[in-house]
Structures are given as structure tokens and as C-alpha cells.
Amino acid sequence: MDQEVKPWRKLVIIFPGQGSQHVGMGKALMGASRAAREIFRRADEVLNMGISRLCLDGDEAELGQTVNQQPATFVTSMAWLAALQERFAAIDRPLEPILFAGHSMGEFTAAVAAGSLTFEEGAVLVKERGRLMEEAGHENPGGMASILGLSEATVTEICEAASSEGYVGLATANCEGQNVISGALRPLDKAMALAETARARRVVRLPISIASHSPLMSRASEGMNRLLQRLQIKDPRAPLVGNVNADILDTEPKVYGELRDQLTHGVRWSKSVDAMKARGADMFMEAGPGNVLTRLIRRIDYDLNSLSLSDENEGLFSESWKRVEAAAL
Numbered sequence: 001m002d003q004e005v006k007p008w009r010k011l012v013i014i015f016p017g018q019g020s021q022h023v024g025m026g027k028a029l030m031g032a033s034r035a036a037r038e039i040f041r042r043a044d045e046v047l048n049m050g051i052s053r054l055c056l057d058g059d060e061a062e063l064g065q066t067v068n069q070q071p072a073t074f075v076t077s078m079a080w081l082a083a084l085q086e087r088f089a090a091i092d093r094p095l096e097p098i099l100f101a102g103h104s105m106g107e108f109t110a111a112v113a114a115g116s117l118t119f120e121e122g123a124v125l126v127k128e129r130g131r132l133m134e135e136a137g138h139e140n141p142g143g144m145a146s147i148l149g150l151s152e153a154t155v156t157e158i159c160e161a162a163s164s165e166g167y168v169g170l171a172t173a174n175c176e177g178q179n180v181i182s183g184a185l186r187p188l189d190k191a192m193a194l195a196e197t198a199r200a201r202r203v204v205r206l207p208i209s210i211a212s213h214s215p216l217m218s219r220a221s222e223g224m225n226r227l228l229q230r231l232q233i234k235d236p237r238a239p240l241v242g243n244v245n246a247d248i249l250d251t252e253p254k255v256y257g258e259l260r261d262q263l264t265h266g267v268r269w270s271k272s273v274d275a276m277k278a279r280g281a282d283m284f285m286e287a288g289p290g291n292v293l294t295r296l297i298r299r300i301d302y303d304l305n306s307l308s309l310s311d312e313n314e315g316l317f318s319e320s321w322k323r324v325e326a327a328a329l
Contacts, residue, residue, distance in 0.1 A: 003298065003314075005327045008283035008305050011097045012276050013084075013113060014297075015077045016288040017104030018070055018212075021063045025076050025289035026055030028310070032317050033083035039119075043075040046123045051075050066210065070105050070130035071123060077109045077288035078119060080309045083316055084287060091325065099276055101241040103293055104172070104213070104267050105129065107258060113287075114236035116255045121231055125259075128227055132220035133210055133263070139219060142211025144171060144182045145192050149201025155179045158198065162191035171213040172267040175299045180206070182214040213266050221263040228259055246271035248279070269293075273300050283328070285309055 029036040030052075040052035054062060054072050062068055088095040102110035105126060112122035147155055152173045159169045159181055168183030168191045181191055188211075195203045211217065239250040242258040244265040249255050273296075276284075284306040286293045291308035298306055307324065309316040314324075 003302075003306070005307075005323050006282075006305055007327050009328070010280045011095075011283045011285065011328075012099045012101065012281040013081065013097045013110075014100075014284055014286050014293050015102035015106035015109035015113070016073065016286065016290060016292050017102065017106040018066070018073060020288055020290040020292050021069050021073050021076075022289055023060055023063065024057065025072075025310075026052065026079065027057075028317060029076070029079045029083060030056060033079070033086055035082035035086040036079035039079040039082045040075065042119060043071075043078075043123055046120050047071055047075075047127055049127070055079075064207075066134050067127070067130040071127045073105065073288060074109050074123060074126040077106065078112065078122075080287040080316070081113055084285070084309060087316060087321075093325075093328075097238055099239055099241055099279060099281060100236070101272055101276065102243075103269055104243065104262070106288070107240070107243060107262055109288070110240050111233075111236070111255055111259060114238055114240055114255075116234050116236045116240075116252065117231065125224070125227060129220070129224060129263075132223040133212065133217060135223075136217050136220040137210030140184070140211070140216040141209070142182065142184050142214065142216045143188050144180055144206040144208045144210075144212060145188060145195075146202070146204045146206060147179050147181060147192075147195045147200050148203075149177050150179070150195060150198060151176065152179055154198060155181065155195070158191050158194045159183070159187075162187045162194055165190070167211075167215055169214055170266050171211075172269060173271070174267075174269045174296050176270065177201075178296075178299070182211045182216075184211065184216065213263065215264055217263040221260065224263060225260045228256055241272045241275050243267040243269065243272060246275040248275065269296060270300055273297055277301065277304070 100110040166184035168187035171182035
């Protein structure tokens, strides 16, 4: 394995957001886990959009659409969680995470995993989230850009300096030196130019036509709020750690507030990881396609146990998995 697995007792399960999808991301799951296949079957019934086909052999163009990306990533993440639960049941051990967390859209997956939402509620919410975000993007065109090599404080100052012609601000603070900004097109371009002048290591416009995690998503946030108010959100079985302020979300009102506000507020992922560490977390398992969050956690603190369940070399279906189980005994 790339990282030595040390003994662990306090597990956190984390869920990725939009951008982690890839072609064929459901193949390994459907072939290896009955529990995962059941998740895909239920999703097809609930969403009525052939989501299992998208996750199995949808092409890059299909998966790249926001309205498809979000439900496909949600369903695949829930399928990985089901496969993990199935594996633990096979060795007669309970799966008892002390915390759940998700990055951006992944917060909805985390809320389902923690029992605050049902699977059906989460699937519909995520599908509607994608639709509402696309609509908001048409109403208020915007974009996002990744800035590498500058501190969060510097990026914040740059956004303030570029905001004379409209909004641009920090959308995600993933780890030191890796930030994403979001906003209207002209101030976004200005902020990118200022970042280059400040000698950022890299400034890249992302292939996204919406300004996620910014006030430009206020219309979408209002729509999500109306949907959330119709549901009976429950207290989570184990707390969630939020994106907005890295708060511990252990009651229904706190979970509701986070899901209501997250579209217009930034993702403070580095602070969220620090909050989980402070609660004693000593193993992070990423349930979903790819390993974006696992790589971020290793950059934040390489000494933490962290792995992606979908990783071919160290994940759930790898030869190395028995070492992970043994470290928990």
C-alpha cells in the first residue's frame, strides 16, 4: 500500500462531491457486491433516469452534465457504502463510524449515511440540486477556477480586490495552497489575473459553467430549502461535520441548516478535517468514485490513516484489504 495502515478504532466515512465521477465507475461494484447492485436497482426505481446505466457505461459527455454528475456520484457513493457494510457483516463486525462528512454535494450522501435522510429522499434531493444549479447558472452566468500555491488568506484578499465589478470569492479551501474561487465571469477573470501576478504556482479555469458555493447560487439554495422543508429530517445516528463552518452537526436543525446553506457558502474542507481529528478520528474511508478526498487528507496530515474504497491497490476489493481489517482488531 502507498500508506502504512496503523491500528485504528475511530472510523470516519467521507463522501466525494461533483467532479469525482468517471466513465465505468460502477463496474467493479456491480460485479462484486450484491448490496451495491441493490442500491443501483433502487436508484433506477426512484430516479427514473437509468442511473445504473450511466454509472456502468455512460460516456464522459453524459457524466459531465451537472444534472447527471450529482445523482450518479451520490448513487455510486451509496453503493460503495453498502458494499463496505456487506464486507463488515461477512466478518461479523459492526460498522460503527464515529462521524460522517461529505465534500459539497457529498454532504447529502453523508446525511443519508447518517440516517438523517432516507436513500430515496437523498437521491431526489441530489437530482433536484443539479437541476436547480443549472437553472441558477443560466440566470447568473459564472464560473470557477483553481488556484494552487497561494495561501487561503492571499486568495481571499485577491477576491476582495477583484470584486468591484461583481462577486467573486473563495469557494473551497481544500488544503494549504489548494483553493478554488467562484463568481461572475468578469470578476473571476480579474481574480485569476491577480493570482498569476501574485505568482500562484498554477491558475486553471475549471470546465464548469456555474458559480458553485457563491451567492450566485441563491436561487438554487431557495429551491433546495423549499424541498428540505417538506421532509422529516432526523437526528443523525452519528454526527456529521459540516462544510460551511466545520461545525459538528448532531441534531436535525443543524443538519437542515447545513444542507440549506451549503450552496451559497464555501467548502472549508481543511477545517472540517481538523474538526474530525479533534474528535479522535484515526481512519478516514472515502466511499465513492475516485480518491480526491483521500489525497487531500494525506496533504493535510499524511500521518492519518486514509484510503479510498474504490482504489485498486488498497481499496475494498484489493489484496491489501485484509491488512485494513486487521488494523481495526
